[in-house]
Amino acid sequence: MQERDRKRKLNPNRIENGGDGTFVGKILRGMVDISPDILNILGTVTGVDSLNKLGDVIRGDKGISTSDKEILLAEIQKDVEIAREVTRRETEITLRWELDSKSQHWLPRLIRPLVVANFTILIDVVIISSMWGRPLGESYLPILMTMGVTAIGGYFTLREYGKNSNVIHK
Secondary structure, rough: OOOHHHHHHHHHOOOOOOOOHHHHHHHHHHOOOOOOOHOOOOOOOOOHHHHHHHHHHHOOOOOOHHHHHHHHHHHHHHHHHHHHHHHHHHHHHHHHHHHHHHHOOHHHHHHHHHHHHHHHHHHHHHHHHHHOOOOOOOOHHHHHHHHHHHHHHHHHHHHHHHHHHHHHHH
């Protein structure tokens, strides 16, 4: 039960996590008569296997018309393709990180920490220089903030995600 709850929290497509929801979920929310079997599965859809299971239940449901089934199955296929692409990208990034960390050269191993250190120093310089009467122009602030949040926030977020995904795969 805890594993399912954890996966639900990590799923960025879920509406309660700020996502848009899945294609099939959007259509099913608009339908009036949905069987309890489908509703039970909808709460647990977290990946390709769950989407395939949902497709099997929709195919066997007698309360949904044939045209609605075709539409729902087409939407499930879109969701499956997106889930596979996300999985492929995550695998590719993980492989890249593993190769970077096993590299014999120092730069590939340390590139992410160096980028974070660079932005931290840059932000410190901007703050200190503005205290000495040399403020940064306002036109540079949005790009500096965006780059800082992306580099620093992304680094620590992806590190935590990597730690959590290692726990999942073990």
